[in-house]
Amino acid sequence: MNLKNFTWDLDSDGLGVLTWDMKDKSMNVIDESVGQDLNAAIDAIVADPAVKGVVLTSAKDTFSGGADLTMLERMGATLKANFKAKGPDAAMVDFFEQTRQFSLVIRKLETCGKPFVAAITGMCLGGGFEITLGCHARIASDNPKLRVGLPEVKVGLFPGAGGTQRVPRMADIQSSLQMLLKGDQLKADRAKAMNLIDEIVPADKLIEAAKARLKAGVDPVKPWDKPKFKQPSGPIYSAAGMMVWPPANAIYRRETYDNFPGARAIMSCVYEGLLVPFDTALKIESRYFAHVLRQPQAHAMIRSLFLSLGALGKGLRRPAGVPPTSLKKVGVIGAGFMGASIAYVTAQAGMDVVLIDRDQESADKGKAHSHKLMTDQVNKGRATSAQREALLAKITATPDYAALADVDLVIEAVFEDPAVKAEVIKKAEAAIRPDVIFASNTSTLPITGLAQNSVRPDQFIGIHFFSPVDKMMLVETIMAEKTGDKALATALDYVKAIRKTPIVVNDTRGFYVNRCVGNYIKEAHLMVMEGVPPIMVDNLAKQAGMPVGPLTLNDEVAIDLGLKILKATKAQVGSQAVDPQQEKLLTFLVEQEGRVGKKAKKGFYDYPDTGKKTIWPGLKTFVGTQQDPDTIDRQEIIDRLLITTALEAARCVEEGVVTDPREADVGSILGFGFAPWSGGTLSYIDNIGAKAFVAKCDALAAKHGDRFAPNKLLREMAAKGETFYGRMAPQKAAA
Ligand code: NAD
Numbered sequence: 001m002n003l004k005n006f007t008w009d010l011d012s013d014g015l016g017v018l019t020w021d022m023k024d025k026s027m028n029v030i031d032e033s034v035g036q037d038l039n040a041a042i043d044a045i046v047a048d049p050a051v052k053g054v055v056l057t058s059a060k061d062t063f064s065g066g067a068d069l070t071m072l073e074r075m076g077a078t079l080k081a082n083f084k085a086k087g088p089d090a091a092m093v094d095f096f097e098q099t100r101q102f103s104l105v106i107r108k109l110e111t112c113g114k115p116f117v118a119a120i121t122g123m124c125l126g127g128g129f130e131i132t133l134g135c136h137a138r139i140a141s142d143n144p145k146l147r148v149g150l151p152e153v154k155v156g157l158f159p160g161a162g163g164t165q166r167v168p169r170m171a172d173i174q175s176s177l178q179m180l181l182k183g184d185q186l187k188a189d190r191a192k193a194m195n196l197i198d199e200i201v202p203a204d205k206l207i208e209a210a211k212a213r214l215k216a217g218v219d220p221v222k223p224w225d226k227p228k229f230k231q232p233s234g235p236i237y238s239a240a241g242m243m244v245w246p247p248a249n250a251i252y253r254r255e256t257y258d259n260f261p262g263a264r265a266i267m268s269c270v271y272e273g274l275l276v277p278f279d280t281a282l283k284i285e286s287r288y289f290a291h292v293l294r295q296p297q298a299h300a301m302i303r304s305l306f307l308s309l310g311a312l313g314k315g316l317r318r319p320a321g322v323p324p325t326s327l328k329k330v331g332v333i334g335a336g337f338m339g340a341s342i343a344y345v346t347a348q349a350g351m352d353v354v355l356i357d358r359d360q361e362s363a364d365k366g367k368a369h370s371h372k373l374m375t376d377q378v379n380k381g382r383a384t385s386a387q388r389e390a391l392l393a394k395i396t397a398t399p400d401y402a403a404l405a406d407v408d409l410v411i412e413a414v415f416e417d418p419a420v421k422a423e424v425i426k427k428a429e430a431a432i433r434p435d436v437i438f439a440s441n442t443s444t445l446p447i448t449g450l451a452q453n454s455v456r457p458d459q460f461i462g463i464h465f466f467s468p469v470d471k472m473m474l475v476e477t478i479m480a481e482k483t484g485d486k487a488l489a490t491a492l493d494y495v496k497a498i499r500k501t502p503i504v505v506n507d508t509r510g511f512y513v514n515r516c517v518g519n520y521i522k523e524a525h526l527m528v529m530e531g532v533p534p535i536m537v538d539n540l541a542k543q544a545g546m547p548v549g550p551l552t553l554n555d556e557v558a559i560d561l562g563l564k565i566l567k568a569t570k571a572q573v574g575s576q577a578v579d580p581q582q583e584k585l586l587t588f589l590v591e592q593e594g595r596v597g598k599k600a601k602k603g604f605y606d607y608p609d610t611g612k613k614t615i616w617p618g619l620k621t622f623v624g625t626q627q628d629p630d631t632i633d634r635q636e637i638i639d640r641l642l643i644t645t646a647l648e649a650a651r652c653v654e655e656g657v658v659t660d661p662r663e664a665d666v667g668s669i670l671g672f673g674f675a676p677w678s679g680g681t682l683s684y685i686d687n688i689g690a691k692a693f694v695a696k697c698d699a700l701a702a703k704h705g706d707r708f709a710p711n712k713l714l715r716e717m718a719a720k721g722e723t724f725y726g727r728m729a730p731q732k733a734a735a
Pocket of ligand 1: 333335336337338339356362412413414415416417420423442443465466467
């Protein structure tokens with residue numbers, strides 16, 4: 001066999017091993033050539049009477065990461081071109097055929113008459129897992145990193161190569177729907193319990209076990225290709241089906257608010273597909289797949305959550321001329337809430353940490369945080385006590401700045417006070433080597449101002465973490481006026497080392513993420529002051545696709561922090577910079593009522609020791625009359641929350657705070673969960689269209705005030721019919 005991506009080895013028993021091994025890639029992915037190879041291999045295997053059975057495996061530790069999503073982008077581009085060249089009908093017919101090619105190849109494998117056993121070496125996701133589901137048996141290696149799953153829904157798609165049809169014909173319907181809708185990656189034992197894997201064997205016995213199974217006899221006809229096939233959970237139109245589908249629909253709505261075309265398609269494919277024979281079911285799935293692929297949400301999600309996220313993770317913004325840094329030891333100054341967590345994630349990434357605070361007791365307290373987080377992991381069975389001790393051994397807690405003598409990077413996270421920070425910068429710079437980069441984790445103080453305290457401002461940068469540090473995947477790196485390439489490269493190398501995603505922003509009050517999220521929360525405050533029932537504000541935000549309502553978010557971040565920032569802004573920028581209604585509300589909550597948020601168990605909500613949080617009734621009394629919920633325009637509430645946030649992102653672009661739309665989009669989704677279905681703040685505007693977005697802003701400004709006034713950039717884009725991704729194309733081309 002002459003295959004580009006596979007090798008073929010036939011033994012004297014007539015058992016062949018087809019090994020997937022893409023030479024130029026670290027991981028096997030599905031592109032056009034893989035489908036062609038597989039198709040040719042099946043033809044050759046069927047034509048060769050010597051072949052009795054086939055083991056399909058991978059030469060790599062991972063079986064497959066799934067489809068190469070750039071292939072889907074290419075299909076979209078072909079469709080666009082065909083629309084013009086052939087007209088919409090012919091273009092769609094082509095697109096449908098093209099997008100189902102891979103599904104048909106898997107079906108051909110499944111019905112070719114010879115048994116295929118998948119020998120799964122490790123991670124096996126998406127289209128890769130769909131190939132194995134088409135095989136007649138699946139054996140998994142006991143590789144602890146092995147996961148199988150269909151995570152397509154997470155990038156706005158759904159499994160379109162038979163996954164929505166084979167899974168619910170093999171596993172029970174509840175587990176199937178949950179797996180498909182959540183995009184869960186399952187460990188081998190869970191997949192086996194669901195009947196998706198037949199056997200788990202030691203890694204070095206994988207091929208042997210697959211061949212033994214073939215020798216023992218593997219039926220090359222799938223149960224659903226035989227008469228009288230019974231679905232594991234029974235037919236849809238049955239008493240059992242009635243128990244499943246109505247609640248399944250309700251859960252689907254609760255979890256997605258119907259915002260994701262991919263998730264909706266999963267529900268439709270499974271429901272409709274289980275009512276018909278298998279080949280018709282695959283056709284139904286293919287129809288939905290072609291439909292979903294054309295949705296702007298899918299396009300935007302693939303772009304932000306796969307392509308841009310990947311590019312940023314690989315160092316898209318790293319200055320090319322700076323050699324890679326090797327960070328072995330990092331100094332963290334300030335062992336409080338943030339510093340303690342920064343020390344933890346740094347040690348987790350294998351680096352040594354010097355954790356400094358004002359006295360030994362405070363430094364030790366910061367280190368104890370790592371002890372607690374690791375103990376939680378040990379209790380959950382995710383780490384061993386030895387791993388905990390090894391991690392703790394990496395952290396040296398001390399008040400002595402001299403311990404910074406051999407660190408490769410310093411990050412300060414002391415009090416948000418310019419005088420304290422100035423003193424810390426001086427003391428640290430006196431202790432570190434002259435080549436070491438100094439980073440500040442400040443959330444509100446301009447980095448350029450802080451850098452004035454530094455004797456080497458070109459080596460000064462902002463590395464802004466988000467809380468909780470161990471969970472939040474985004475880090476903003478902030479360029480001050482004089483920050484040099486080496487500082488940026490070091491900061492990006494560090495963020496990569498701790499396996500988080502960096503965006504690079506220029507220095508401004510609130511940087512990028514907090515400016516956007518600040519607007520989101522502020523709009524909610526103003527709504528509360530207008531008499532919109534607070535619970536409605538949070539619920540409509542979730543309907544809009546935000547993971548957390550703004551009032552809940554504010555309770556979690558702390559309301560006193562918001563008031564502090566408001567006061568600082570007023571003092572430094574002037575009273576016109578703050579909204580009096582917002583100030584009134586926060587002052588009342590914090591200073592009069594001591595309602596500082598979840599940490600005090602009282603904020604916008606009351607947090608009882610047992611049971612669910614409920615909106616604090618005193619809010620209603622303070623605001624006065626509440627509007628009748630039935631008279632409130634829900635769409636307008638949703639628009640206000642999303643538009644004020646996206647508008648701030650557009651202002652950040654105009655001011656040069658963000659310079660690449662991919663960073664704005666990824667930052668908004670990872671930083672505060674901006675409606676992921678939209679692809680992020682700028683994709684949200686691009687998909688509405690600048691002209692329509694400006695019209696919406698103008699209408700909101702007329703009704704609610706100047707904060708909705710579109711900026712000059714947006715007006716210009718509206719006049720020219722531009723998009724952010726089109727306008728900022730040079731940056732895009734740099735990828
Ligand atoms: P914190 O009050 O919990 O911790 C500050 C720590 O700094 C304390 O342990 C304090 O003892 C120590 N400290 C003060 N002066 C010091 C000195 N001279 N030398 C050594 N240690 C000193 O505060 P935090 O919430 O961890 O915030 C720290 C920084 O991180 C601030 O700049 C803040 O703006 C920023 N930040 C906070 C968040 C957040 O969610 N809290 C998020 C991003 C950034």
